[in-house]
Amino acid sequence: MNTEATSRVPANDADTPAQLAPEDRYTNRELSWLSFNRRVLAESENERYPLLERLRFLSISASNLDEFTMVRIAGLEGQVQRGIETQGIDGKSPRQQLEAIREQVLALEDRQQESLDVLRPLLSQEGIVIAAVDDLDKRQQHWLERYFESDILPLITPQAIDPSHPFPFVANMGMGVIFRLKRGRRQTDLIEMVLIPPGAPRFVRVPGAKAIYVPIEGLVSRFAGQMFPGFRILGDGLFRVLRDSDIEIEEEAEDLVRYFRTAIQRRRRGRTVLLELDDDCDEVAEALLRDQLEVEETMIVKTGGMLGLADLSVICREPRPDLKFQPFSPRYPERILEHDGDCFGAIREKDIVIHHPFESFDVVVDFLRQAARDPSVVSIKQTLYRAGDQSPVIAALIDAALNGKAVTAVVELKARFDEERNIHWASELERAGVQVIYGFTEWKTHAKVSLVVRREEDGYRTYCHFGTGNYHPVNAKIYTDLSFFTADPALGRDAAKMFNFITGYIEPDHLEKIAISPVGMREKLYQLIDKEIANAKAGKPSGIWIKLNSITNKPMIDKLYEASQAGVEIRMVVRGICSLRAGISGVSDNISVKSIIGRFLEHSRVWAFANGRNLPSRQAKVFVTSADAMSRNIDRRVEVLVPITNKTVHDQVLGQVMLANILDTEQSWELDSDGEYHRIRQGEGGFNCHDYFMSNPSLSGRGAALEAHEVPRLTLRGAAK
Incomplete structure (x- = not known):
């Protein structure tokens, strides 16, 4: 490449841009996302990567596709049902987008199964086996049968489906097996459903030096005789359901917390968007599922492979460092260590940017912990979008409030799939005396900002952290993000105006820098x-x-x-x-x-x-x-x-x-x-x-x-x- 950035002369045909159709000028958002997920899936096919990392990319691709289905496809389906004809950037109507998406989703699902077909024998050569029950020897099958009886059978509840037993509710991302049974010659067929309980392991690891994993649905099908003694199994079918998981915000909602608690419950019972079936699904069972779940023909996927590939992430935890990327420990910024861990001293000397995950997220946590315990700190303001399950950031804010600091936390309830967790954190913060603000009803607060005001010899000084990513210690080990620390007074004043905008609707004017x-x-x-x-x-x-x-x-x-x-x-x-x-x-x-x-x-x-x-x-x-x-x-x-x-x-x-x-x-x-x-x-x-x-x-x-x-x-x- 040339070391100097040279500009090419613009084309002479000035009419060319205006003549282009939208589909030639722009790429549809949904189709571009599917292209991105194909690139993710391609990493599972990358022979330069260790095998368990390739399996991880496959699970990520599957998880991505699940979320895309529950949110983006569900949203387009909703528009079609309501007769909304808003066009995408490429001029396609919602119905046209769904048609194009379906074709690519089916191709992506097939390619995911092909990737698993390639990885399974390679993993098996390395002693990690994803097996069906009948692939194992008699001793292993006997252990699985006893495990099913002792650990799985108590968790599951067979449910008959007939006029006196209505079709049971299948939760979002729920998986189950439908059985068609017969007892005696004259009895009519009986339909039974067995839902895989959320608390059950997705894969059962067979004891032994070799890591043998058996999908739980395989155990349910193979040992169904223990659930239905005296019955003859005529057929069965494995299925999985994805539901509409988007939450629409009503501007007139008076209590956001109460609204979101209700909305989360509605999400679990949302409209069925996708029904996945195995290729060998019993015809009667399939017809019943299609009818009861009210699934459109276009949103049914049948596969000869495994359902719920996102769950393969469990197998990636197998302790085989030889099949994973070489371990990497992020550095702690040497400049802060030179100040004996004093974040404020290091920032006061000059601005610092921390590049995660190559540099530790611990410095962000330490910045807040130091603020919580420093008697010179008088106030802390913090935005929270995604904080994780066991958040040291939340703990630091609670500690600060208990130490008498004025702490304000802007908690975003509308962070998709983290709404329930954020409601929990908001309650914990309020209980400790933190002033919790939920921001705007119609806008999400997505900015990542910490503001700490400290009393010093020459007056009050404001220290700021501006991030490109969330205050989430787990994500910070996976996502590349920048954490910018500064004591620039102008940036501090601007950050304070931003918080006033969120907490008091005071629109900022005369911002100096940001x-x-x-x-x-x-x-x-x-x-x-x-x-x-x-x-x-x-x-x-x-x-x-x-x-x-x-x-x-x-x-x-x-x-x-x-x-x-x-x-x-x-x-x-x-x-x-x-x-x-x-x-x-x-x-x-x-x-x-x-x-x-x-x-x-x-x-x-x-x-x-x-x-x-x-x-x-x-x-x-x-x-x-x-x-x-x-x-x-x-x-x-x-x-x-x-x-x-x-x-x-x-x-x-x-x-x-x-x-x-x-x-x-x-x-x-x-x-x-x-x-x-x-x-x-x-x-x-x-x-x-x-x-x-x-x-x-x-x-x-x-x-x-x-x-x-x-x-x-x-x-x-x-x-x-």
Whole structure:
């Protein structure tokens, strides 16, 4: 690659953009997501990965597809049923989108089963076997039969289905087996349903040196005779149900907590969206399921493989380090260690950015723990979107309140699939004396901000943490995110105004540095893009580097198209959904898009603008943000866009994090103008950004002891030798 970012001349045919149909100008959001999940699934086929990591990617792909079905497909089905004809960005109606989605979902389901078929014999060679009962020897079968009798049978309840026994309720993601039975020659057939209880293990591990796992549904089918003594089993069928799991917010809801408690219960009983069946399902049982679950023909999937592939994650826990990635321990920032663990002292000296998971999330927790115990700290304000099951962040806030600090927590109840957990945390916080705020009814608070006010010799000083990811210690070991710590007074004042906006509906005015959605972030980004357009037209260097999880907002995409047509070179790293089409003649010639799928899940969001120089440069304007370029983030969520001005932090975010992502070849997929992705060729001489980050300390977090050991400098030609 050229070390200088050069801009290509825009196409001469000025009419080309207007002549393009929406489907040629944009990619449908749902189809782009399915493309992303195919890239995730492709990692299960990556022969360079250890086997259990390949199995993990398969389970992640299956889990992703379940959530997509429960939320996105359910939403489109609801629109069709209500007669809503709102078109997607590509001009497709909800019905047209469902037709296109179904075809790709079925293909994806088949490919997942094919991946499992490939992995099973490979795992078996390594002593990890996913087996049917009849595949095992008599001794193992006898152990399973006794295990079924002692540990499974007491948990399950056979339920007859007849006029006096109505069809039982099947919970969301519930799995069960329907049996067709006969007793005597003259008796009519009896239909019985056995639901797999949620507390039962999904896979039973047979004792022994070899790790043999048997799916629980296989035990239920194989040893059904223990449940139905005296009956002859004429047929059976395994099934699994997915239900509509989206929660629609009613603006007039007076009590959000009560509303969400009720809505969570409704979710468990939501409309059936998908019925999965095994290929050998008894015809009578299948007909009964179709009728009772009221499933449309188009939303039934039959497979000859395993149902519920997301549960394979259980097998990935098998203690076989030789079949997993080499263990990695995140570094604790040396700069904070040099201050004897005093986070405030280190931040006061200069801004720091922590790059998770390569640097430990413990520093974020320690920042709050220190604030909770420091007698000089007078107040803490904190946003909480996802915090996890056993959250040290929550514990620190409770500790702070018990120590007499003024603590305010903005808890977002609308964090999908974390609503119940967040209600629990809100109750725990309130019980400790924390002032809990639930934010706006119609907007989610998605910004990740901590604000600590400390009394010092020269007056009150505000310390801030701005994150691109959640305050979730488990996710922080998997997701790549940035944690920016600063004592900049202007950023502190802006953060305080953001909290006042959420807690008191006081719309911020005269923000000094940050931008907030939905009241100003779009305008700020447009201004920055317009500056690059003006520079390109004036013959000055121009360029934009963007790192996001998703981009779907049509006006933002059109703005980037406008910049491309003006000659601005735009490099984008978009992990997931990308409705923008790159490389379209006359529209996006100057835009390149890549997606990185690897050991860690790319999650940080960064914008960088050339500002009259060739990227990367010290003069570039660099921002970190909690927001993706989606309508929900820009228009319906409280988000923050934070400028990075400290020299060292600026170099780290632009010349280390962004540039390494752009240079990566080992985990990268490139987007073609037709909306399809192809893997960038892997092999000798390639560059893996995750390996680079695991091997080298960050620029702002490394201390004086590491200054003599230079971090390999990256250029657009690659890593410096």
